[in-house]
Amino acid sequence: MTSPASSSEVKYLIESSEGNTFDVxxxxxxxxxxxxxxxxxxxxxxxxxxxxYNEATLKKVFEYCEHSVxxxxxSGPKHQDDLSKWDLNFFNEMDQKMFIDVINASNFxxxxxxxxxxxxRIARMLRGKNTQEMIKVITLPTAEELExxxxxxxxxxxxxxxxxEKAAETAEKTETLEELPVQQLVQTTRNKxxxxxxxFSNE
Amino acid sequence: MQPIFPLxxxxxxxxxxxxxxxxxxxxxxxSLVSTKSKNLVTSLGLRARNVYIYISREISLPVAIEGYIFxxxxxxxxxxxxxxxxxxxxxxxxxxxxxxxxxxxxxTPFNFSDWLDHIKSVFCxxxxxNIKFYRGCERFEIQSLKEAIGNVDFLHVDSEVTxxxxxxxxxxxxxxxxxxxxxxxxxxxxxxxxxxLSKTSx
Numbered sequence: 379m380t381s382p383a384s385s386s387e388v389k390y391l392i393e394s395s396e397g398n399t400f401d402v403x404x405x406x407x408x409x410x411x412x413x414x415x416x417x418x419x420x421x422x423x424x425x426x427x428x429x430x431y432n433e434a435t436l437k438k439v440f441e442y443c444e445h446s447v448x449x450x451x452x453s454g455p456k457h458q459d460d461l462s463k464w465d466l467n468f469f470n471e472m473d474q475k476m477f478i479d480v481i482n483a484s485n486f487x488x489x490x491x492x493x494x495x496x497x498x499r500i501a502r503m504l505r506g507k508n509t510q511e512m513i514k515v516i517t518l519p520t521a522e523e524l525e526x527x528x529x530x531x532x533x534x535x536x537x538x539x540x541x542x543e544k545a546a547e548t549a550e551k552t553e554t555l556e557e558l559p560v561q562q563l564v565q566t567t568r569n570k571x572x573x574x575x576x577x578f579s580n581e
Numbered sequence: 582m583q584p585i586f587p588l589x590x591x592x593x594x595x596x597x598x599x600x601x602x603x604x605x606x607x608x609x610x611x612s613l614v615s616t617k618s619k620n621l622v623t624s625l626g627l628r629a630r631n632v633y634i635y636i637s638r639e640i641s642l643p644v645a646i647e648g649y650i651f652x653x654x655x656x657x658x659x660x661x662x663x664x665x666x667x668x669x670x671x672x673x674x675x676x677x678x679x680x681x682x683x684x685x686x687x688x689t690p691f692n693f694s695d696w697l698d699h700i701k702s703v704f705c706x707x708x709x710x711n712i713k714f715y716r717g718c719e720r721f722e723i724q725s726l727k728e729a730i731g732n733v734d735f736l737h738v739d740s741e742v743t744x745x746x747x748x749x750x751x752x753x754x755x756x757x758x759x760x761x762x763x764x765x766x767x768x769x770x771x772x773x774x775x776x777x778l779s780k781t782s783x
């Protein structure tokens with residue numbers, strides 16, 4: 379962590395899941411309530427580990443924070459129609475995977491403004507859908523799919539049971555085989571003793 | 582092609598945040614998707630101010646929630662020739678959104694009672710509902726209605742409801758907090774009694 383005179387110029391090092399580090403301004407980072415609660419008062423020596431998220435996601439999140447540093451104080455969510463061109467580009471250039479990663483990271487970092495915009499965007503996506511469409515869109519398994527899944531699970535369980543039974547059977551056989559040498563030993567001992575007895579009696 | 586978005590794989594607080602951007606009608610639709618979605622919508626704590634049940638030849642269910650009103654309609658089979666064809670309300674039925682005539686389906690089959698219970702639980706409505714009977718309500722069997730609706734807060738029977746049905750309504754929904762009768766179904770009996778009284782006095 380570097381600490382120049384002005385607090386707005388303070389740069390923090392962020393560490394991603396890949397172990398890479400990059401700089402984020404203090405002003406941008408302070409939009410994260412998680413950061414404020416965890417590090418602001420106690421300070422951070424060395425990079426701040428946000429290692430649950432990859433570099434691309436964290437950079438995207440802090441790109442948003444850097445951009446909104448100079449925006450007026452957050453006072454509830456903006457309507458998506460009121461988003462600036464920059465905001466729209468920011469959201470539109472993300473694919474779905476990145477969008478989900480950004481929501482998760484923003485939620486963890488507790489960046490109110492970004493999380494709210496993302497959530498409103500999802501709500502808009504679901505607007506006007508009926509139950510069946512909603513099921514398709516949010517990829518919940520339907521009753522039929524659940525039934526099919528349950529059947530597969532049952533088959534798997536039955537197969538696993540069979541394997542376990544076979545294993546138990548094999549183990550039982552092995553035990554019988556292991557017992558053989560003992561019996562053979564007893565028999566051999568018995569034979570030896572008989573031979574000894576016979577040789578004694580011959581003498 | 583529908584875009585797919587794995588909403589229910591997001592953290593619950595994020596899902597709740599998304600739900601906060603939806604109006605009660607959308608919330609009702611999403612609450613029908615699964616038990617999890619129903620629980621999440623219920624957790625928003627939206628409270629219905631009033632639940633009315635209007636029974637004519639169809640059943641309407643207007644629900645008022647924090648300045649927003651939507652109404653569901655059931656058994657709107659206006660194309661069927663026989664208007665008084667009786668209806669079995671214990672069978673599964675789809676709901677129609679009143680005014681827009683958009684069908685709302687539950688993911689598992691719902692009968693009228695299930696719909697009512699679902700709305701009451703999702704929108705935290707614990708009071709007995711209000712019920713109004715109008716002309717044409719005779720196609721609904723009163724015992725089944727009583728079983729589906731239970732006790733009522735306000736009972737209204739319109740003047741165009743037949744006396745026989747009116748009496749049945751009063752027999753089954755016998756303890757409302759408020760009662761309005763469009764006309765007295767016992768008028769005839771009163772007249773007969775008055776007539777016989779006057780005869781005996783002569």
